[in-house]
Amino acid sequence: MHAMQYDITLPADYDMGIIRKRVATRGHLLDDFPGLGLKAYLMREREDGSPVNQYAPYYLWADPAGMNAFLWGPGFQGIVRDFGRPAVQHWTALAYDEGPAASAAPRAATRRRRPLPEGAAPADAVAEALDRHTREAAADGVVASALAVDPRHWELLSFTLWAAPEPQDEGEHFQVLHLSAPGRGRLRPGRLW
Structure with a gap:
């Protein structure tokens, strides 16, 4: 399983209604x-307290062939045409879990990026992050949660979908405008090795 996200930061006076209409x-x-576990169409706005206006879709790919078909196919080319070519961040998934609110439509998402501590054994740092992920995924209001790692930069990514609009x-913090989840049922829960 692979996690993927690109951030499209927009001008401070950008009409975010354009993003809402695009997603709608x-x-x-x-x-x-095919191959997509889930895609959360995420947005955050300065008027809601965010430091930036941003469109930042987040993906969990059940199959790398699906990720490749998206990136090299017409879907991503529309992003490139309309906004320029964003840097596509990607991580190897470490864990995925459905939360107590799994049947609810997600209304918000949180993303946390943390570097693995300098000098720490990677396996130990990942084990600690997995323990935290398991506890956090079981919190009230969690729809689903994923933990991933970028071993090039030694960065952990925690991503959680919430049923409440203000987690x-x-x-x-992001608003969830839509969730595409054709392969959500195929995303294997728990630790992924």
Whole structure:
């Protein structure tokens, strides 16, 4: 399983209604995309207290062939055409879990990025992060949660979908405009090795 995200930071005076309309008219196009576990169409706005206006879709790919078909196919080319070519961040998934609110539609998401501590054994740091992930995924209001790592930069990524519009979790907060989840049932729960 692979996690992937790109951030499209927009001008401070950008009409974020354009992003809402884009997702409302195009979001359903990935509702049955092969190899996609889930895609959360995320947005955050300065008027809601965010430091930036941003469109930042987040993906969990059940199959790398699906990720490649998206990146090199017409879907991502629309992003490139409309916003330029963003840096696509990707991580190897370490764990995925459904939360107590798994049947609810997610309304918010949180993202936390943390470097693995300098000098710490990677396996120990990942074990600690997995323990924290298990506890956090079981919190009230959690729809689903994933933990991933970028071993190039030794960065951990925690990503959580919430049923409430204002989660009480640390990290960067996003609105969920739509969730495409054609392969969510195929995302294996728990530790992924």
